[in-house]
Amino acid sequence: xxxxxxxxxxxxxxxxxxxxxxxxxxxxxxxxxxxxxxxxxxxxxxxxxxxxxxxxxxxxxxxxxxxxxxxxxxxxxxxxxxxxxxxxxxxxxxxxxxxxxxxxxxxxxxxxxxxxxxxxxxx
Amino acid sequence: xxxxxxxxxxxxxxxxxxxxxxxxxxxxxxxxxxxxxxxxxxxxxxxxxxxxxxxxxxxxxxxxxxxxxxxxxxxxxxxxxxxxxxxxxxxxxxxxxxxxxxxxxx
Numbered sequence: 563x564x565x566x567x568x569x570x571x572x573x574x575x576x577x578x579x580x581x582x583x584x585x586x587x588x589x590x591x592x593x594x595x596x597x598x599x600x601x602x603x604x605x606x607x608x609x610x611x612x613x614x615x616x617x618x619x620x621x622x623x624x625x626x627x628x629x630x631x632x633x634x635x636x637x638x639x640x641x642x643x644x645x646x647x648x649x650x651x652x653x654x655x656x657x658x659x660x661x662x663x664x665x666x667x668x669x670x671x672x673x674x675x676x677x678x679x680x681x682x683x684x685x
Numbered sequence: 686x687x688x689x690x691x692x693x694x695x696x697x698x699x700x701x702x703x704x705x706x707x708x709x710x711x712x713x714x715x716x717x718x719x720x721x722x723x724x725x726x727x728x729x730x731x732x733x734x735x736x737x738x739x740x741x742x743x744x745x746x747x748x749x750x751x752x753x754x755x756x757x758x759x760x761x762x763x764x765x766x767x768x769x770x771x772x773x774x775x776x777x778x779x780x781x782x783x784x785x786x787x788x789x790x791x
Contacts, residue, residue, distance in 0.1 A: 566728075601780075609772065609782040624779070658729065670776050671719045673731040673740065 564589040566659050566676035574653075574683050580646040584659030584676060585639075592617055592637040597662030597669045600633060600644045602655040603678075610655075614662060614669070615642055649683045656680050687711050687775050691783030697791040704760040706786045708773035713753045717777035720749055720758045723770040723785070732771075733758065763788070 570582035584598070591598055599614040613623035615633045623631045627646070635642040646653060656678040662669025688711040698704050708718065716736035721729050731740045733749035736756055746761040760767055768790055773783040 599780075608784055609774075611780040622779075660729075665717075665776060668776055668778060669780070670717075671731055671734040672721075672729075672774070672780070673734075675729040677726065677728045 564661065564674055566661065566674055568657060568659050568676045568679040570679060570681070572680060572682060574649055574681060575685050576650055576683055577648055580644070580649050580653060580681055580683070582644045582657055582659075582679065582681070583641050584643070585641050586661075587640070590637070591635055591640055591642060595664040597622075597664065598633075598635065598642045599660050599662045599669065599672060601658045601660065602653075603658070604652075604655040607655075612644065612646075612657075651683050654681065654683045687714060687778055687781050689773055689775055689781050689783040691771075691773055691786050693786060694784060695787040695789060697789050698763050699791045700763055700765055702763045702791075704763050704767075704788060706758045706771055706773075706788075708751075708756045708758070708783050710754045710756075710775055710777075714775045714777035716752045717775055718749070718751065718756045719774045719776060720747075721772045721774065722767075723772060729772075760788075 565587045567585050574580045597614040600612040603609045613633045615621045630647045632645040658678045660672040660675040690709045718736045720733040737749045748759045750757050770785045770787045772785050
């Protein structure tokens with residue numbers, strides 16, 4: 563059974579880079595046709611898609627964050643990571659990783675998910 | 686971008702009640718609609734995919750219907766473990782979620 567777990571600092575200073583890792587167990591991130599994906603949810607607000615990396619290594623980002631986001635994969639560690647640069651208080655949110663099942667062009671659905679990790683941007 | 690609108694944003698119900706949550710897309714998305722259950726501190730759970738397909742190991746009291754722009758999630762007989770927040774998500778284009786429906790105990 564595939565499981566995902568987010569990890570990383572819970573506090574990041576403004577203007578710095580937020581870095582999170584999603585560790586995948588029970589399956590390889592380099593096998594199968596999956597989109598390894600990041601989402602976030604600020605307190606009291608909606609869920610936002612951040613970006614995804616395909617099992618081939620191709621990446622796709624939300625255009626609203628595109629210039630600040632990098633998603634990468636470490637197949638030897640079976641992890642994928644999120645870096646978000648130049649953060650501000652608006653980036654304070656619970657961050658989730660999830661596996662997207664392959665569709666024609668976009669992931670059909672997301673399963674499973676990590677539990678989420680709260681990242682606060684504050685000095 | 687496709688906008689997803691869920692209603693109601695919250696509801697109070699009793700164990701055994703039939704509960705219906707609706708989700709509307711700003712344009713037709715065929716059947717590219719999924720439903721998830723969110724509980725605090727737990728990993729979100731996929732319930733329904735492709736509008737009406739029940740995810741493995743999800744109880745049959747959950748069902749989904751609809752196509753085009755209007756969709757429904759129904760819980761036929763609410764159980765104590767079903768008190769949670771439910772989100773719809775379109776997969777016709779880059780992911781977008783509804784605002785959520787919090788199901789609370791009456």
